[in-house]
Amino acid sequence: MTEPSYLAAVRESYDTVAHDYAALVKSPSELDPLSRSILTAFAELVRASDRGPVADVGCGPGKVTAHLAELGVAPFGVDVSPKMIELARGAYPDLRFSVGSMTALEVEGDTLGGILAYYSTHHTPPELLPVVFSEFHRTLAPGGHLLVVGHVSAGEHRRPAQAYGGHSVSFESYRLPTDQLAQLLNQAGFTINAQLVQEPGEDMRWKIASFLAHKPTAP
Template identity: 50%
Template sequence: MTTDDWLTDIRDSYDTVAVDYADRMRGVLAGAPYLRAALALFAELVHAGGGGPVADVGCGPGHVTAHLHGLGLDAFGIDLSPAMIDVARRDRPDLRFEVGSMTDLDLADESVAGLLAFWSLIHLPDDAVPAVFDRFRRVLRPGGPLLVGFHVGTGSRLKTQGYGGHPMKVHVHRRRPDRVAAWLRDAGFTVEAHLMTDPDADVPGALLFARRP
């Protein structure tokens, strides 16, 4: 499968489920204290570095972007799905949202003070992740923090039905934190911290904090 094929599948799938996905995500952070704590720490790191624009890459309907804004960050969202961006703009017209792909990140070199990829890498095949991390490093300012969240495990599954019962066609990849950390180091990041959430669940989550030196 070519890059164009799986990117098209991701975009079309999330265009289809955008409204139902947004309804499901609305208020989800209220019941996720450890995720909120991670986002608060990320915001603290950005502020400590002097602040500046923060990119939420793969922002979906913008719920995390809005939360970061509430923490005092100049956050904006980027997502592959035009329908997701439409929902984000509808719900938060005061914030900036753009259609774009992390595989071809349309941001200037060293233009953002922080970057977040919150469970937005889970549909990328393994061979695409290192190049995406290279792009993240390119757009981050020196000293800028990166926060990556993802499903923990091994292997992949094809998701054919999603939010609201709508059809989807996306592969969901689970990854070991040490593998993701190795990709980050290869891209030139310093990995600073690792948090695992719901370690006894069928699909735990992981958060890696890294920094561009």
């Protein structure tokens, strides 16, 4: 599969901001209670189903990947940015990290016990999200679990010039309606088990939606 063109901007931008991103982004232990609880629930479901390892796609510097390991699952991280993977390997040498894209995971079909996409799908143009969600469905084992978390809105397309410490970036980001994301997951073949929407507040600038879903087993 030819790599989608938007990934070059994402790769270059996150290579540029990697060190400041790692310093600025909270670790899971610093998150609000609901955000921590959704990760804990996901890990518990993965452990109970015992279908295989967990791919943390768009893992960045590996903080959430390491948290999943602490929660008792067998995770590995994938990110399009080589600099992010370099930082993750340095911080967590006992875990596995590799450079790759969520549009074409180097994983055999029906082999993953879980997939986590934690604030990592928002750079994907909406018309290509079906490609990403279909790849999640292809690689997830029947009965395996998916957790997608990200910011949502009525539909917003952003082109920031700077990010994470004032570095120049060229990526774009999209905040889609919650209902649209749910529909895309259903169309990809997932069954949504739970949907959590967190409204903006003192510690949150934007609305957050979390989707816990699974790949149905064959009838």
